[in-house]
Amino acid sequence: MAGRLEGKAAIVTGAATGIGEAIAHKFAREGAKVVVAGLPTDPVDDVVQAIKRHGGMAEAFLGDLADEIDAQACIALALDAFGGLDILINNAGVFPEIAECQDHSIELFDYIVRNNIRSAFVMTRFALPHLQRSRGVVISTGSEAGEMGEPTAAPYGGSKGFIHAFMRGVAYEQGKYGVRALCVCPGPVDTAWTHKETGPMNAQMEKQTLAGTILGRRGTPEEIANVFAFAASDEASVMTGALIFADGGTTIAKGGPGEMAQSFVKEQPTPTLDLKHSHDGLKGKPIENRMH
Numbered sequence: 001m002a003g004r005l006e007g008k009a010a011i012v013t014g015a016a017t018g019i020g021e022a023i024a025h026k027f028a029r030e031g032a033k034v035v036v037a038g039l040p041t042d043p044v045d046d047v048v049q050a051i052k053r054h055g056g057m058a059e060a061f062l063g064d065l066a067d068e069i070d071a072q073a074c075i076a077l078a079l080d081a082f083g084g085l086d087i088l089i090n091n092a093g094v095f096p097e098i099a100e101c102q103d104h105s106i107e108l109f110d111y112i113v114r115n116n117i118r119s120a121f122v123m124t125r126f127a128l129p130h131l132q133r134s135r136g137v138v139i140s141t142g143s144e145a146g147e148m149g150e151p152t153a154a155p156y157g158g159s160k161g162f163i164h165a166f167m168r169g170v171a172y173e174q175g176k177y178g179v180r181a182l183c184v185c186p187g188p189v190d191t192a193w194t195h196k197e198t199g200p201m202n203a204q205m206e207k208q209t210l211a212g213t214i215l216g217r218r219g220t221p222e223e224i225a226n227v228f229a230f231a232a233s234d235e236a237s238v239m240t241g242a243l244i245f246a247d248g249g250t251t252i253a254k255g256g257p258g259e260m261a262q263s264f265v266k267e268q269p270t271p272t273l274d275l276k277h278s279h280d281g282l283k284g285k286p287i288e289n290r291m292h
């Protein structure tokens with residue numbers, strides 16, 4: 001049976017580790033030819049070799065995709081190696097710091113903007129003429145943090161909010177050329193970022209992050225890659241401009257911040273109005289609790 005991405009040429013950025021590695025493998029298994037793109041320090045070649053061992057087609061691109069020269073070279077590689085470009089996956093990103101906003105490093109803020117925002121913009125900009133030709137699709141990795149904000153990583157959450165609105169703008173403007181644009185928005189995923197040993201989270205944040213999902217666990221990179229594979233395929237031909245949440249329910253479940261509030265924050269302000277009936281609204285009406 002043909003794969004759902006049979007014959008398509010794809011670029012996956014940030015494809016040597018984490019979610020990107022899974023997308024590259026999944027796309028290759030579904031029949032796509034994949035440019036595995038990552039920083040020169042990333043294990044890009046290793047992923048390419050692994051895909052080839054499994055019978056897939058892959059090419060390595062090493063470079064900084066926030067740099068417009070490297071971005072263009074990456075796209076040129078796809079055109080040279082595969083004869084065109086059908087799918088761009090903007091997945092590269094960084095999550096460098098946990099800090100309240102008043103303490104957040106300005107240098108790392110710029111680092112977030114460059115790697116999360118600029119990389120997606122320049123890659124999209126230079127890929128679009130080719131995606132217009134192929135009536136292709138661009139999908140960026142958003143985040144539930146882009147929708148809900150991310151306490152102690154507010155600039156990171158803001159960078160993902162940009163990605164959501166950017167993809168929607170691209171979807172609207174490029175639809176007339178037959179190009180689709182989407183965001184896949186994960187919740188916590190089982191990569192370096194959500195483990196205290198390998199990312200900036202401490203033990204409390206790690207625990208709170210998982211408790212904030214409905215499923216009580218991280219998504220796996222493969223579960224997220226499955227969503228990308230569908231969204232990139234012709235089966236999703238009616239989908240454009242959508243934010244596809246694959247977040248274990250975090251977006252609707254995120255809770256518990258009141259537990260962290262200091263006691264003065266929890267104090268109600270002294271009333272100034274002569275209110276007598278604040279709690280009378282349900283008097284005489286049916287009320288029930290079946291949770292006992």
Ligand SMILES: NC(=O)c1ccc[n+]([C@@H]2O[C@H](COP(=O)([O-])OP(=O)(O)OC[C@H]3O[C@@H](n4cnc5c(N)ncnc54)[C@H](O)[C@@H]3O)[C@@H](O)[C@H]2O)c1
Nearest residue numbers: 014017018019039064065066091092093115143188189191
């Ligand atoms: N892990 C999570 O819980 C989570 C949740 C929501 C969204 N995301 C998003 O998923 C994507 C992947 O995250 P991950 O968890 O797999 O992390 P990861 O660190 O394993 O993957 C990110 C990859 O992008 C590469 N990269 C960064 N800047 C680059 C640049 N300028 N040029 C080329 N490569 C670059 C990194 O080197 C790395 O290999 C990110 O966009 C992230 O915002 C992750």
